[in-house]
Amino acid sequence: MSGLNKGIEKVKVTLKWDPSPSGSPAHDLDIIAATFAADAPHGAPAYLVHFDSRSPDGTITLNRDSRTGQGFGSDEVMTLELDRLAPVYTRVVVGVAIQQRDGRKTFGDVANTGIKVLEGYTVLMESDFSAVAGSTASTVAEFTRDASGKWKFHEATRGFDTDPTSFAAAMGGGQT
Numbered sequence: 001m002s003g004l005n006k007g008i009e010k011v012k013v014t015l016k017w018d019p020s021p022s023g024s025p026a027h028d029l030d031i032i033a034a035t036f037a038a039d040a041p042h043g044a045p046a047y048l049v050h051f052d053s054r055s056p057d058g059t060i061t062l063n064r065d066s067r068t069g070q071g072f073g074s075d076e077v078m079t080l081e082l083d084r085l086a087p088v089y090t091r092v093v094v095g096v097a098i099q100q101r102d103g104r105k106t107f108g109d110v111a112n113t114g115i116k117v118l119e120g121y122t123v124l125m126e127s128d129f130s131a132v133a134g135s136t137a138s139t140v141a142e143f144t145r146d147a148s149g150k151w152k153f154h155e156a157t158r159g160f161d162t163d164p165t166s167f168a169a170a171m172g173g174g175q176t
Contacts, residue, residue: 006083006150007146007149007150007151007152008082008119008124008143008150008151008152008153009081009082009083009119009151010079010080010081010082010083010119010120011079011080011082011117011118011119011124011143011153012077012078012079012080012117012118012119013031013033013077013078013079013080013094013115013116013117013118013140013141014074014076014077014115014116014118015029015031015074015075015076015077015096015113015114015115016073016074016075016076016112016113016114016115017029017075017110017111017112017113017114018110018111018112019070020110025101025102025103026102027098027105027109027110028098028099028101029075029076029096029097029098029099029110029113030050030051030076030096030097030098030099030164031050031062031076031078031094031095031096032048032049032050032094032095032096032097032164032167032168032171033048033049033050033055033060033078033080033092033093033094033095034047034048034092034093034094034095034168034171034172035047035048035049035055035060035085035089035091035092036089036090036091036092036093036172037088037089037090038088038089038090041090041091041172042172042173043172043173044169044172045093045168045171045172046089048168049061049062049078050062050164050168055085057084057085057086059080059081059082059084059085060078060079060080060081060085060092061078061079062076062077062078063077063078063079064076064077078094080092080094080143082143082145082151083151085145087145087149089145090144090145091142091143091144091145091172092142092143093139093141093142093143093156093171093172094117094139094140094141094142094143095137095138095139095140095167095171096115096129096137096138096140097136097137097163097164097167097168098110098136098137098164099164100136100163100164104136105136106133106134106135106136107129107130107132107133107134107135107136107138107159108133108134112128113128113129114126114127114128114129115127115129115140117140117141117153119153124141124153124155125140125141125153125155127140127157131157131159132157132158132159134159134161135159135160135161136160136161136162136163136167137159137160137161137162137164137167137171138157138158138159138160139156139157139158139160139171140155140156140157141153141154141155141156142154142155142156
C-alpha cells in the first residue's frame with residue numbers, strides 16, 4: 001500500500017511564548033520559512049515568508065503574527081501547503097528568530113516558549129527551545145521533495161546567534 005502514500009501535503013506551524021514582565025520591552029518572536037529551488041537547495045533562499053509577507057503563489061502564509069506574546073493559545077501560526085508548491089521548489093526550511101531591537105534576547109530569556117509542527121492532528125515535531133536556549137534564532141523543521149514529488153519532514157533544530165536578517169540568509173545552509 002505504500003504506493004498510495006502522498007507524503008506531507010499541508011502543515012501548520014504554531015509558536016507560543018509568554019509576554020515579557022510588566023515594564024520590560026516586549027518579546028517578539030517570528031516564524032520564518034525559507035523556500036529553495038531544486039537547482040540551489042542550500043545557501044540563499046528563492047524567497048522568504050515572515051511577518052508582513054506570504055509566498056508569491058499563496059502556498060505559505062502567516063495566519064497570525066504577534067509582537068508581544070499576549071493572548072491565548074498560539075501567538076503565531078504559519079500554514080504551508082506543500083502539495084501546491086510549484087515543482088521547481090524542493091526544500092523548505094522553517095525557523096524562529098527573536099527580534100533584537102531592545103538588546104540581545106535568547107530563547108532562554110523568554111518564558112514558556114513552544115513550537116509545534118502539525119499535519120492535521122498529527123504532531124510531527126514539538127519543542128520548547130531548551131536545546132537552543134542560548135541562541136537568538138533556530139531552525140526547527142525541514143521539508144524536502146523527493147524524486148517522486150512527495151514531501152518528507154525532517155526535524156532540524158539548529159541554534160544560531162544572530163539577528164533575524166542574518167538568520168534568514170543563513171538558515172538554509174548546511175542542512176540535509
